[in-house]
Amino acid sequence: MTDRWECGSSFPLILPTGGTPTPLPEHRLYGSGRQALRALIEHGRREYGWTLLHVPAYYCPEVVESVVDLLPLRRYDATPVGPPPPPPPTRPGEVLLTVSYFGQAPTMPTTPAHVIVDATHDPVAEWAGGADFVFASLRKTLPLPDGGIVWSPTGRPLPPAAPPDPEHLATAGRALTAMALKSAYLAGESVDKSRYLELFGTAETGLRSRTVSDISDYSREALRVLPMAELRRRRTRNGARLATRLVGLPGVSVHAHTFGVLLEFTRPEPRDRVRHGLIQRDIYPAMLWTLPPETTPPRLLDLSRRLLYLHTDVRWSDEDMDRAAAALRELCRPPGEHAPSAPRPIAARTPAPARS
CATH class of the missing domain: 3.90.1150.10 (Aspartate Aminotransferase, domain 1)
Structure with a gap:
């Protein structure tokens, strides 16, 4: 059989077991991380009078584009590598968005401000305690076709739930189909790889919609059992x-x-x-x-x-x-240099404890 090994890229359809389902704080689920952020900003405009959103200059441009119509934006210096610069001071009515880059603890402001943390790269870390709100895209760390989540470590009221949007559910269905076809392909079945790649691409385009939707049934139920x-x-x-x-x-x-x-x-x-x-x-x-x-x-x-x-x-x-x-x-390896011997294994570091 042809070796269909790969590393990286989108998740196939898997439902990992081998651990206890992780309890989550009181939360709200949406169709994507971008939708979760939109729902959160609309909530902040109504409830807290937010008038300006500070966003890191080093940040996913698609996320910024998804909310540019809701509030004026002001970019501030931030970096995922090296010592982080301090966040900017804020005024009443302004909200600051900070990011957990690759799972690192986010840089929190020292001045009083409403703070949103993007925890997409590590949704179950412990460091989010000082934020007003935390949101995350779930499909970056979990094998889900869609899903975004919002919670408040400080116990603030959450944005309202959104009804299921038919277009979003169709998008999640395309992503789920792509995941199933990819699983079959990796298992050696006669599946055209270009077909599931096309479906993944179509789903990614659909997730750019600014319509806020409920999460799909599949992702909601899978989230209940994933460790x-x-x-x-x-x-x-x-x-x-x-x-x-x-x-x-x-x-x-x-x-x-x-x-x-x-x-x-x-x-x-x-x-x-x-x-x-x-x-x-x-x-x-x-x-x-x-x-x-x-x-x-x-x-x-x-x-x-x-x-x-x-x-x-x-x-x-x-x-x-x-x-x-x-x-x-x-x-x-530099040209002409012979391949070195593989380094001796070193014990993996113990990860920080997950939030319970």
């Missing part, structure tokens, strides 16, 4: 193993996080060359994010062109992480 804390532990363990095997990678700083492994190249050109080489080897890294040049400070734009993210979630074993590491070492 989110255990999946986080396994993701973190895989990340620690991969990072250990990349120690000393020439021209690259390796950052292990609870979301995965972040590679920081010294220049954009090696990053692009390595990315294309990984894709040829069926390893699909992500660029988080491709930022707009017209609104991004040059320093952050340069950083965005040097970063590459590697998935380490529950889909992969120790051997898979070793295979990905070997591919990276080969691609980063």
Whole structure:
């Protein structure tokens, strides 16, 4: 049978078990993380009189675009690598959005402000206690076709629930179909890979809708049984193993996080060359994010062109992480240099405890 191994990219249809379902705080579910943020900002305008949204200059442009019609925006300096600059001061009526980059604790303001945390990269971490509201896209860390969540660590009233939108449910159905076809393809069945990739692309386009919807039935029920804390532990363990095997990678700083492994190249050109080489080897890294040049400070734009993210979630074993590491070492090896011996394994670090 043809080797259909891959690392990265979208989840296939799986429902991992092997742990206790993770209890969540009182929350509200929506069709996507972007929809959750829209519902939250509309709620803040009504209940708190929000008039301005501060957003990090280093942030997903699609998320920013999804709310640009709701409030005036002001970008502030922020970085996923190195010491974070302090958030800007805020005035009454303003709200500050901060981000957990790759699962790191977000930078919180020292001045009184309404604070929203984007916890997409680690929804079950413990660090969100000082925020007014937290939201996350669930399908980045969980095998779900759709889903966004909002909760308030400080006990503030949540935005109202949204009715199911037929167009959104159709989009979630396309994503679920793509996930099922991908599972069959990876299992060796006669499935046209281009078909499920097309469905994933169509679903991604549908999720850009600004209509706020309820989550799909499948994702709601799957969320009840998924052991989110255990999946986080396994993701973190895989990340620690991969990072250990990349120690000393020439021209690259390796950052292990609870979301995965972040590679920081010294220049954009090696990053692009390595990315294309990984894709040829069926390893699909992500660029988080491709930022707009017209609104991004040059320093952050340069950083965005040097970063590459590697998935380490529950889909992969120790051997898979070793295979990905070997591919990276080969691609980063200077021309003419012989392949070095693999480094001795180092015990994976113990992840921070998940929120109960």
